[in-house]
Amino acid sequence: MNIASSDIVLLAHASFGVLGTLTALWVFVEALNANPENANRIRTAAVIAAVFMVMAWILGGDWYLHFYPADKALILKGPWPFAHNLVMETKEHLFFLTLTLSLYLPIAAREKLFASAAARRMVLCVAMLIVLSGLGMEGFGAIVSHGAKVALLSNAAKGANE
Amino acid sequence: MSAGTPTLGRTNASFALAAAVSILVNTVLACAKDASKPLKDFMASICGHDWTTQGMFVVILFVLLGLIFSKTSLSGKIAGTRLVSLLVGSTVLSGVALFGWYVLY
Numbered sequence: 001m002n003i004a005s006s007d008i009v010l011l012a013h014a015s016f017g018v019l020g021t022l023t024a025l026w027v028f029v030e031a032l033n034a035n036p037e038n039a040n041r042i043r044t045a046a047v048i049a050a051v052f053m054v055m056a057w058i059l060g061g062d063w064y065l066h067f068y069p070a071d072k073a074l075i076l077k078g079p080w081p082f083a084h085n086l087v088m089e090t091k092e093h094l095f096f097l098t099l100t101l102s103l104y105l106p107i108a109a110r111e112k113l114f115a116s117a118a119a120r121r122m123v124l125c126v127a128m129l130i131v132l133s134g135l136g137m138e139g140f141g142a143i144v145s146h147g148a149k150v151a152l153l154s155n156a157a158k159g160a161n162e
Numbered sequence: 163m164s165a166g167t168p169t170l171g172r173t174n175a176s177f178a179l180a181a182a183v184s185i186l187v188n189t190v191l192a193c194a195k196d197a198s199k200p201l202k203d204f205m206a207s208i209c210g211h212d213w214t215t216q217g218m219f220v221v222i223l224f225v226l227l228g229l230i231f232s233k234t235s236l237s238g239k240i241a242g243t244r245l246v247s248l249l250v251g252s253t254v255l256s257g258v259a260l261f262g263w264y265v266l267y
Contacts, residue, residue, distance in 0.1 A: 057217065065211055089264045092213055093192040096220045097185050097253055103224060104181040111171050118170050118242025122178060125250050133257070 013059035020052030021134030028127035034113035046109035053102035083147020091140040176231035
């Protein structure tokens with residue numbers, strides 16, 4: 001088995017993204033039933049979601065800057081160039097929306113959600129936006145990964161036919 | 163505060179407004195740097211890569227705007243429900259705009 005550091009960075013990036021998304025979902029569910037007993041739990045979960053998304057940003061950035069250029073060249077020469085031109089380009093800029101919302105979530109969750117309808121609605125909306133955009137990021141990542149895979153398969157098929 | 167309180171706390175409202183503005187600025191910046199190579203090169207010269215500079219800029223903008231708004235009465239003048247709509251609207255609009263930009267670009 002040969003697992004390169006780039007593989008670990010990429011898988012850790014995706015894992016922290018999933019964990020951040022799931023934690024935002026946790027915040028959403030807790031906020032649906034906001035009461036004095038779960039107030040601290042909501043605040044803690046919101047901070048954890050932000051930390052996970054920052055980790056996803058740092059690891060994704062490291063992979064994007066140091067390892068992705070080789071994948072990019074492969075994808076652009078393969079049958080799915082849109083996996084970079086459209087999907088990756090959108091993903092890398094759309095992520096900053098998710099990141100900004102994740103950094104804001106702990107601030108919104110500091111209020112007494114059980115006592116303020118507006119604050120509760122804000123946390124519910126922000127947490128759901130993080131969940132939806134986080135799921136979108138995961139889907140986009142899968143398409144980019146598949147873009148590299150079909151490029152490799154295409155190259156292998158050409159090699160086999162020669 | 164009652165359960166029907168329509169306003170957000172000052173810090174919360176300020177950072178909600180800062181998040182909405184930062185998200186919109188991020189979208190404009192993403193499109194502008196693709197349309198302008200000098201801008202992209204300038205951004206790359208700051209942090210080594212334009213994407214890194216953009217990320218740092220958006221995060222710093224969010225924090226700075228949040229702190230500035232919390233020192234002013236601006237965010238307090240906007241109802242909480244309107245801030246929710248503003249943040250959700252700016253996020254959805256930015257997401258659609260980014261995807262549309264890369265479809266067309």
